[in-house]
Amino acid sequence: MLDATQASENVASVRDLKVHFQSKRGVVHAVDGVSFDIQDGETLGLVGETGCGKSVTGRSFLRLLPVPPGILAGGAVSFRPHGPCTACEGAGCEACAKTGRRASGDQPVDLLSISLQDMRRIRGDRIAMIFQDPGKALNPTLTIGAQMSEVFLQHRTAELLDRAGLPPDTAGAVRRFAAQEPRFGDGLILKFPPKRGQRAKLQVALNQMVTEALAETQVPNPAKLMDRFPHELSGGMRQRVMIAQALACNPDLLIADEPTTALDVTVEARILELIRALQQRRKTSVLYISHDLSLVRRICDRVAVMYAGRIVEIGTTEDVFANPRHPYTRGLMAAVPTAGTARGKLAAIRGTVPELVDPPLECRFAGRCPYETATCRQNDPSLQPVSGGHSVACFIDHPTGSQDAPSFDRVTE
Amino acid sequence: MNSAPKPESATSEVLLSISDVQKYYPIREGALQRVAGHVRAVDGVSFDIRRGETVGLVGESGCGKTTLGRVVSGLTDATGGAVHYNLDGTLSQIDHLQDLQARQFRRNCQMVFQDSFASLNPRHLVLDIVGRPLRVYNEASSGDLVERVVELLEQVGLGRQHLYRYPHQFSGGQRQRISIARALALNPEIIVLDEPTSALDVSVQAQILNLLNDLQAERNLAYLFVTHDLSVVRHMADRLVVMYLGKVCEAGETQSIFAAPHHPYTRALMAAKPDLDDDRAGENVKGLDGIVPDPARPPQGCRFHTRCEMATPVCGWEVDDVVRWLEDEPGMFEHLSGVERQSEFNAELAFDSEEAAAKLSMAIRSESVPAAMKSALKRLKLDGHKVDIEFEAVDEVQLTARDGGRLASCVLDPDEVAAKSQ
Ligand SMILES: Nc1ncnc2c1ncn2[C@@H]1O[C@H](COP(=O)(O)OP(=O)(O)O)[C@@H](O)[C@H]1O
Ligand SMILES: Nc1ncnc2c1ncn2[C@@H]1O[C@H](COP(=O)(O)OP(=O)(O)O)[C@@H](O)[C@H]1O
Ligand code: SF4
Ligand SMILES: [Mg+2]
Ligand SMILES: [Mg+2]
Ligand SMILES: [Zn+2]
Numbered sequence: 001m002l003d004a005t006q007a008s009e010n011v012a013s014v015r016d017l018k019v020h021f022q023s024k025r026g027v028v029h030a031v032d033g034v035s036f037d038i039q040d041g042e043t044l045g046l047v048g049e050t051g052c053g054k055s056v057t058g059r060s061f062l063r064l065l066p067v068p069p070g071i072l073a074g075g076a077v078s079f080r081p082h083g084p085c086t087a088c089e090g091a092g093c094e095a096c097a098k099t100g101r102r103a104s105g106d107q108p109v110d111l112l113s114i115s116l117q118d119m120r121r122i123r124g125d126r127i128a129m130i131f132q133d134p135g136k137a138l139n140p141t142l143t144i145g146a147q148m149s150e151v152f153l154q155h156r157t158a159e160l161l162d163r164a165g166l167p168p169d170t171a172g173a174v175r176r177f178a179a180q181e182p183r184f185g186d187g188l189i190l191k192f193p194p195k196r197g198q199r200a201k202l203q204v205a206l207n208q209m210v211t212e213a214l215a216e217t218q219v220p221n222p223a224k225l226m227d228r229f230p231h232e233l234s235g236g237m238r239q240r241v242m243i244a245q246a247l248a249c250n251p252d253l254l255i256a257d258e259p260t261t262a263l264d265v266t267v268e269a270r271i272l273e274l275i276r277a278l279q280q281r282r283k284t285s286v287l288y289i290s291h292d293l294s295l296v297r298r299i300c301d302r303v304a305v306m307y308a309g310r311i312v313e314i315g316t317t318e319d320v321f322a323n324p325r326h327p328y329t330r331g332l333m334a335a336v337p338t339a340g341t342a343r344g345k346l347a348a349i350r351g352t353v354p355e356l357v358d359p360p361l362e363c364r365f366a367g368r369c370p371y372e373t374a375t376c377r378q379n380d381p382s383l384q385p386v387s388g389g390h391s392v393a394c395f396i397d398h399p400t401g402s403q404d405a406p407s408f409d410r411v412t413e
Numbered sequence: 414m415n416s417a418p419k420p421e422s423a424t425s426e427v428l429l430s431i432s433d434v435q436k437y438y439p440i441r442e443g444a445l446q447r448v449a450g451h452v453r454a455v456d457g458v459s460f461d462i463r464r465g466e467t468v469g470l471v472g473e474s475g476c477g478k479t480t481l482g483r484v485v486s487g488l489t490d491a492t493g494g495a496v497h498y499n500l501d502g503t504l505s506q507i508d509h510l511q512d513l514q515a516r517q518f519r520r521n522c523q524m525v526f527q528d529s530f531a532s533l534n535p536r537h538l539v540l541d542i543v544g545r546p547l548r549v550y551n552e553a554s555s556g557d558l559v560e561r562v563v564e565l566l567e568q569v570g571l572g573r574q575h576l577y578r579y580p581h582q583f584s585g586g587q588r589q590r591i592s593i594a595r596a597l598a599l600n601p602e603i604i605v606l607d608e609p610t611s612a613l614d615v616s617v618q619a620q621i622l623n624l625l626n627d628l629q630a631e632r633n634l635a636y637l638f639v640t641h642d643l644s645v646v647r648h649m650a651d652r653l654v655v656m657y658l659g660k661v662c663e664a665g666e667t668q669s670i671f672a673a674p675h676h677p678y679t680r681a682l683m684a685a686k687p688d689l690d691d692d693r694a695g696e697n698v699k700g701l702d703g704i705v706p707d708p709a710r711p712p713q714g715c716r717f718h719t720r721c722e723m724a725t726p727v728c729g730w731e732v733d734d735v736v737r738w739l740e741d742e743p744g745m746f747e748h749l750s751g752v753e754r755q756s757e758f759n760a761e762l763a764f765d766s767e768e769a770a771a772k773l774s775m776a777i778r779s780e781s782v783p784a785a786m787k788s789a790l791k792r793l794k795l796d797g798h799k800v801d802i803e804f805e806a807v808d809e810v811q812l813t814a815r816d817g818g819r820l821a822s823c824v825l826d827p828d829e830v831a832a833k834s835q
Contacts, residue, residue, distance in 0.1 A: 049614040050585075220741035234704045264473040264641065265685040269700030291614060294689040298698060335619040336689045337648035339671070344626030346648070348619035352584045 009080065009103040010037040011253055011285040012061070017075035019056050022068055026357040030056045032309035033075070035383070038253065040082075040103040043279060043286040045300035045317070047293060047332070051353045053309045054289045058255045061111055061287075062123050077111040080104060081126045082252045097283040103252065125155045128246035132258040134238040137245070138230040144241050145226030148210040148248065155249045156209070164205035166198055209248075217244040217274055236267035240274070247278055254279070257289045272299055293332060297321050302389075305329045308364035309356050311383055315390030325392040327369045327408075350413070363395070370413040371396060373404040428603055428635050429462040429485065429522070430504055433494035436480050440709060450709045454480040456659035457494065462603060464499075467629065467636040469650025469667060471643060471682070475705060477659045478639045479607055485637060486524045486605045498522070520550055523596035527608035529588035533580040539566070539591055540576045546598040565594040569624060586617035590624070597628065603635040610645065622649060643682055647671055655679050658708055658716045661812060665819035673831065675821035678717045680834055706737075713757050715810040715823065723833045727824055730789035730804045732760040735773075738782060745769065759803040767798045774800050 019031040031053040038044050046054050059065050061077055083104035085096035092098040111119070111127075131137055139147050152160055157171045207226070214222035217240040230238055239259060246254060256275065260268040276299055279286055290296050296303055297317055304314040305326060313326040324330045334347035351368040363369070363376040375395050383393040392398075399405035406412070435458075437451035455477040462468050470478050483489040485496055487507050497504035498518050510518055526532040533542055544562045547553040553561045563573045569590040580588055589609060596604050606625070610618040622645065628634060638649050646653060646667070653670050655663040655678065663676040674680040684699045703720045706712055712719050714729015719737065721728065732754060739746045748769035754760040764770040774795040776782065792803040812822045823830065 049616060221743050221746075223743050224740070224746065236704065265643075266473065266681060266701035269685040269698050270702070271700075272698075273700065293615070294687060294691075297689065298687070332616060333689065335615040337619075337622070337644045338688045338690050339647070340690075341648060343648060344623050344630070346619035346623055348623060349616035350620075352586060352617065 009040045011040045011082075011103040012038045012077065012079045012287075013108075014057070014060075015076045015078070017057065017060060017077060018073035019053075019060055019065065020071045020073045022071065023357070025355070027071075029309050029356040029359055031060070032356070032359065034306075034309070034311050035075075036304050036311055036314055038285050038287055039302075041097060041283045041285055042301040043276075043288055043299055045296035045303040046287060046289045046306055047291060047296050047303060048306035049291060049332075049353050052306045054291075054306055055257055057306070058129070058257050058287060058289050061127055061253070061255055062129055063111065063119055064129070072112060075112070078108040079111050079122070079127070079253070080108045081122075083107075099283045102283075124151065124246075124251075125249045126251055127253045127255065128249070128251040129255040129257065130239075130242050130246050130259045132261045134230070134235075134242040137242045138238065140230055142229075143226060144214075144228055144230065144233075145207070145210055148213060148226070148241075148245055149206050151245055151248045152206060152209050160202070160205055160209065163208065164198070164201040166201060170198070213244045213248045214241070216247070216278065217241070219244075235263055236271065239263065239267075239271055243271070243275065243278075247282070247284070250282060251284060254284050254286045255289070256286060258291070260295070261290070261292070268295075275299070293336060305332070308353055308359070310364055310393065312365065312394070313390075313392045314383070319387070319390045323390075325386050325390070325397055326365075326394050327371050327396070328365050331368075331370075363393075365394075369406075370411050371406040371408060372412055373406045375400055375402050375404055376406060425463045425465065426499065427461045427504070428464045428499050429637075430497040430499075431461070431481075431485060431494075432459050432497065434458050434481065434484055434491050434496065435493035436477070436484055436489065437492045452709050453659050453711060454708060455484065455491075456708075456711065458654075458656070458659075458661050459494075460654050460661070460664060462635050462637055464602065464635055465629070465633040466651045467638050467649050469646035469653045470637060470639045470656065471641060471646050471653065472656035473682075473705060474641060475708070476656045477708075478641075478656060481656075482524065482605045482607045482637060482639050486522050487519060488524065516550070520546070520599040521602040522605070523599070523601045523603075524605045524607065525589070525592045525596050525609050527611050529580070529585065529592050529612075532592060533588060535580055538577050538579060539571075542580070542591060543594045543598060546595065550599055552599065561598075562594075565597055566591075568597065568628065569594045570620070584617075585613050586620060589613065589621055593621075593624070593628070597632075600632070601634070603637065605637045605639070607639045608641070609638075611640065611642065618645070625649070643686060644688065655682070658705060658711050660711075660716060661820070661822070662715075662717065663819075663821040664812075665815075665821075666817065669817055669819065673827060675815060675819060675827045675830060676717075676823045677721050677723045677825070677830055677834075679821075680830065681720075684834075706733075713809070714807045723825060723830065724783065724785045725824060726785050726788035726805070727807055728785065728789075729807055729810070730786045731757045732802060732804070733757070734786060735762065735777070735802060738776075739773070742776070742781075745773065756806065758806045760801075762800045762802060764798045764800070770795060770798045770800050777802075 015035050017031055017034045021028040021030055034057055048054055080103040082101040084090040085093060085100050085102045087093050087095045090100040092100045096102040161168060161171055210226060211222045214225060219225055219237060219240050260271050288300055300317050302315065303317050303320045304311050305328065307328045313320060313329050320329065324333060331349040335349060337346060349368055361380050363381050366372045366376040379400055381393045381395050381398065383391045384398045385391045386397050396406050396408060434455055436455040437453055439448040440450045440452060442449040458481060472478055484491045490508060495506045498507050500514060507518055540562055543565055544558050547558060547561055562576065566572055566575060571590055610621050613621065629636065638646060640646050650667045653664065653667045654661055657678050663670060663679045670679060674683060681701050687698055701720050706719055712729055713731045718724045718728035719734065739749055748764045748766060749762060750765045751763040752760050774793055777793055789804045791805050794801040810822050810824055812820045814820055
């Protein structure tokens with residue numbers, strides 16, 4: 001876990017992010033004014049029910065949204081890529097967890113406004129994403145080795161040439177060919193024009209790098225895995241390959257969108273161990289999206305709870321789980337069956353996540369909240385601190401001054 | 414094959430009795446679609462379901478839960494064994510029932526599926542979906558059909574306003590309520606619930622679990638609750654059946670299994686997913702190595718021995734374990750040119766070079782294979798480019814009865830299991 005006393009630079013800051021979707025029924029406010037920071041080296045959990053806007057938030061970092069119907073309606077996602085650590089100048093110290101690199105304040109980029117070309121450079125290189133369904137990230141027509149190779153050809157060209165003992169001036173050629181058909185790296189090597197001997201050397205170096213990347217995710221016999229196609233692997237194995245691919249370039253930020261949701265618990269536990277170990281070793285920051293509270297509690301340093309396009313509570317995992325301040329957070333936690341819950345007495349949250357078409361000016365949770373009062377129906381609460389680093393958007397902790405402020409002591413439903 | 418013992422069912426009346434049920438799916442190959450083998454999806458499972466109780470069925474995906482649920486509810490025929498239904502006091506085999514009796518079974522045993530999108534016809538109105546069983550069984554004339562459907566909808570927390578809508582106009586939780594209303598229409602004695610809340614958010618899952626519990630109390634329903642979620646099954650089930658690779662590895666009272674699992678697999682499932690309110694949540698979480706073996710060639714001895722961290726020399730080490738080991742070892746499997754089996758425990762492995770054969774025989778004597786596997790070795794002979802391997806032959810590990818009506822199939826006694834997992 002992250003040492004709280006050690007003030008960290010943020011690797012990314014989301015400010016007032018708004019993503020809307022045009023639909024037949026009107027404009028869906030899927031993400032509606034979301035702000036949060038991801039500290040360098042931390043794992044930030046993003047939890048909430050289906051349809052709350054978690055995936056849209058995560059995808060915004062890489063602009064992986066269908067536009068149209070999606071509309072980037074406002075806000076900024078500023079990203080501070082790692083540079084050499086200023087404290088130790090790359091030698092490795094406490095501040096950079098011995099990696100020699102940390103988020104640098106020098107050149108924040110706004111991921112929402114940079115050119116597509118710049119975005120492509122960041123995607124998969126500085127920021128990587130893994131999904132619930134590896135099918136989306138893995139190409140079914142390429143062997144594991146071929147698709148992993150592509151990453152190295154694209155993003156780690158210099159290191160590749162160095163290993164192959166080729167002159168740096170061939171980098172242009174390698175990258176040009178890699179860029180030709182970004183999804184199909186298969187034939188690239190064959191078309192690499194310089195001399196045949198060079199091609200062989202390049203292939204050897206490439207295989208080495210791919211094997212090493214796969215070995216990091218503890219797959220048995222990586223060399224054999226390289227010749228397999230995605231459909232020949234088990235779900236857990238495909239997930240490992242996707243993680244290996246995502247981490248191949250040593251990204252500064254990993255966005256994990258429910259990567260273990262489709263897996264059995266025994267396999268999930270292994271994958272989480274793996275993500276955690278890799279993250280600690282490389283000091284990668286992780287935005288971990290999940291609907292599973294016990295999982296988030298287990299692996300995250302901080303948690304943001306999302307409801308209906310808003311962050312309704314954020315704080316350290318310890319604070320949020322020991323002292324949840326939002327009725328929604330409490331509702332989610334109470335709904336999970338535990339050893340002590342009497343049968344048939346689960347605390348369900350009534351209703352479902354509302355459709356976010358032109359949401360009215362009121363608390364988004366009103367209608368499902370057991371404590372709501374007229375105040376909640378007439379005002380829209382904003383995210384305000386309750387204590388250092390713990391914030392909540394609810395009138396219970398932040399009354400407006402009117403008399404009928406809601407309270408955890410008064411159930412109104 | 415000797416049939417496995419069953420969990421005790423003393424107290425109340427047995428409603429359904431599942432005896433040594435097997436379900437094999439043929440694997441077809443080639444242009445002629447020759448049968449090349451069988452997926453042993455369910456491989457000899459026995460337990461009873463009593464009136465009014467909930468039996469939980471848990472295990473990883475692919476272990477045969479859905480298949481068993483379909484056999485129990487008569488949707489799929491068993492390859493072997495039988496399901497008996499308590500028909501007015503006598504246990505009768507369901508696939509021998511005729512006409513009226515078959516009808517009586519079918520209306521008394523209903524099923525609810527995980528995927529409410531697939532199981533509800535998208536072109537039918539809620540009225541037709543929930544009303545269909547009533548019409549098929551002539552339970553309601555067209556006059557009072559609407560009122561009967563409204564009654565059912567109200568029981569699951571929906572209402573008259575939902576009658577004339579299509580499934581896609583509902584949320585996942587509401588669709589599952591519609592499925593439950595349909596299952597209730599003929600006032601059944603038992604409902605097989607196949608992962609009924611796995612596609613739902615916890616908040617909505619809580620609504621459905623509460624509903625199922627209320628309905629059970631009102632109607633003295635029995636449930637076979639199929640799920641991979643241990644926290645859900647602990648909450649819902651009176652008794653538990655834990656499956657691995659088509660077989661039961663542990664069964665008994667839910668509370669006592671959670672208090673002290675006797676099978677290492679049950680223990681592994683529990684360790685992989687700590688409770689939300691478990692304060693040691695971060696520390697003790699452990700997953701399982703390796704993948705579930707092919708159900709067409711289940712492992713010898715105890716089927717779990719390939720992934721079990723407590724495995725002993727008598728757990729079923731066999732030739733396949735050596736082959737599996739070779740597959741995972743860089744640069745070894747490519748050199749394997751043939752496996753000539755005398756039995757599952759004895760074979761001659763041929764390699765394309767003497768070097769590779771020597772490497773294998775060295776490796777099997779070293780630390781790189783599990784110690785239990787090494788101890789199980791009876792003979793290891795290197796002969797040129799061939800290696801002759803023989804393990805101690807063992808029988809399949811059977812379920813054994815323990816205190817409190819518990820069954821478990823592990824060669825270790827419960828104290829050893831508990832001690833080894835500290
Ligand atoms: N491609 C899309 N087209 C239209 N609406 C979308 C699209 N993707 C997401 N949405 C809308 O955004 C909302 C939030 O979706 P999402 O971020 O996927 O939620 P979560 O990941 O929290 O389950 C959804 O309720 C949906 O209405
Ligand atoms: N119709 C079928 N044909 C062939 N194999 C099947 C069929 N249905 C299930 N299987 C196989 O049987 C095994 C058990 O499947 P299933 O009962 O669905 O398991 P679970 O519900 O526990 O996930 C799996 O190996 C699956 O691939
Ligand atoms: S503001 Fe009101 S309605 Fe919203 S969560 Fe707080 S108490 Fe509930
Ligand atoms: Mg999502
Ligand atoms: Mg199933
Ligand atoms: Zn440093």
